[in-house]
Amino acid sequence: MTVPTPPLRALQLGNATSLTCRECGKATSLGPFYACEDCFGPLEVGYDLPRLTRADIEAGPLNIWRYAPLLPVPADIASRPTTEPGFTKLVRADGLARELGMRRLWVKDDTGNPTHSFKDRVVAVALAAAQEMGFKVLACPSTGNLANAVAAAAARAGIRSVVMVPANLELQKILTTAVYGGTFITVDGTYDDVNRLAAELAGEHDDWAFVNVNVRPFYAEGSKTLGFEIAEQLGWRIPEQVVVPIASGAQLVKIDKGFSELAELGLVEQSKWRVFGAQATGCSPVSQAFANGWDVVKPVRPDTIAKSLAIGNPADGPYVLDVIRRTGGSIADVSDEEVVAAIQLLARTQGIFAETAGGVTVGVLRKLLASGQLDPDAETVIINSGDGLKTLDAVAAAVVVPRAISPTLDAFQAVFGER
Numbered sequence: 001m002t003v004p005t006p007p008l009r010a011l012q013l014g015n016a017t018s019l020t021c022r023e024c025g026k027a028t029s030l031g032p033f034y035a036c037e038d039c040f041g042p043l044e045v046g047y048d049l050p051r052l053t054r055a056d057i058e059a060g061p062l063n064i065w066r067y068a069p070l071l072p073v074p075a076d077i078a079s080r081p082t083t084e085p086g087f088t089k090l091v092r093a094d095g096l097a098r099e100l101g102m103r104r105l106w107v108k109d110d111t112g113n114p115t116h117s118f119k120d121r122v123v124a125v126a127l128a129a130a131q132e133m134g135f136k137v138l139a140c141p142s143t144g145n146l147a148n149a150v151a152a153a154a155a156r157a158g159i160r161s162v163v164m165v166p167a168n169l170e171l172q173k174i175l176t177t178a179v180y181g182g183t184f185i186t187v188d189g190t191y192d193d194v195n196r197l198a199a200e201l202a203g204e205h206d207d208w209a210f211v212n213v214n215v216r217p218f219y220a221e222g223s224k225t226l227g228f229e230i231a232e233q234l235g236w237r238i239p240e241q242v243v244v245p246i247a248s249g250a251q252l253v254k255i256d257k258g259f260s261e262l263a264e265l266g267l268v269e270q271s272k273w274r275v276f277g278a279q280a281t282g283c284s285p286v287s288q289a290f291a292n293g294w295d296v297v298k299p300v301r302p303d304t305i306a307k308s309l310a311i312g313n314p315a316d317g318p319y320v321l322d323v324i325r326r327t328g329g330s331i332a333d334v335s336d337e338e339v340v341a342a343i344q345l346l347a348r349t350q351g352i353f354a355e356t357a358g359g360v361t362v363g364v365l366r367k368l369l370a371s372g373q374l375d376p377d378a379e380t381v382i383i384n385s386g387d388g389l390k391t392l393d394a395v396a397a398a399v400v401v402p403r404a405i406s407p408t409l410d411a412f413q414a415v416f417g418e419r
Contacts, residue, residue: 020046033217090229125221135207243278280360285299285312306360
């Protein structure tokens, strides 16, 4: 389960030391490998974690490279041409909290990243590792946000990009990928169809780094920075509850890993936290597995407006279940109608316009509160992973566009009086 690779020099990826199988525990050398040669289990980056202080981190740049010692990237990464994602706002959501009857609620709003989604984080880490390995092309299968991030990051770094997406993707995400000028392919089929094609292509092109295929272990580590930032922005404190949308599941698993690493290093006090997962009902294989008590996630064919979460066979699904059960959390799913209502709720109460993935997260937050599975008095952080401007069609039918009036005081007063 390895792919042809360009000649490798000795890799210098900071404090990363190896790749370890998440199933059998076998360690192998750092490289463009994503599956164990013995048991075919997925690989994860291992580290010799350095001694760090809060002051060390706080002295770093205001982006994810302040956490470079905890990532599989070269030591000089902050001086290289990257999109410099991260350190997005943690917004105190008092308006939404009042609406839902909660005490302390925060929104980690990742729309402030360069291409307006959390994918800029994972791509930046994947690109750094891929360049160190000698790859010449940055590539990916995507549900949209990843395509944006790969095309932008490759343009900034001055290398080629090849991205592929389902043809029925939102027009906004198609346009915001095509504008960067890389090779852009639309495919008739679901994301899982596109992903299978990418896996085949990875075996055909020696110098292409597919960020979520042959360099996936490095790519996934970028999501840890969400956990690092949340804790730092809370004053070096881990929240009691966090609600995370689930696509492949890697984001949720790595946020938990980020919290664990901070605790291991003594950068935060040892505490308990609970992790909750959010899916759309039209693509909810992990939610279904959790509800049925399964350890195996059965693939589904996606049918939801939340296309950025529409991965019917999520690679990290079983590990999401592990995290949820270990931390005492839960997973739920919401209908498309509930997604749209939740997008409007967040916009109305906080002035944050989320894409459909954010609507899924807010909708599940509300559902878990109503069912008593989420504590309204516990400090809670929810993830808004992308910008609503990318999924305008989802809310178009639910939003009333006002009719034009004459530019007169009488015309204004007539309409204002009606409202």
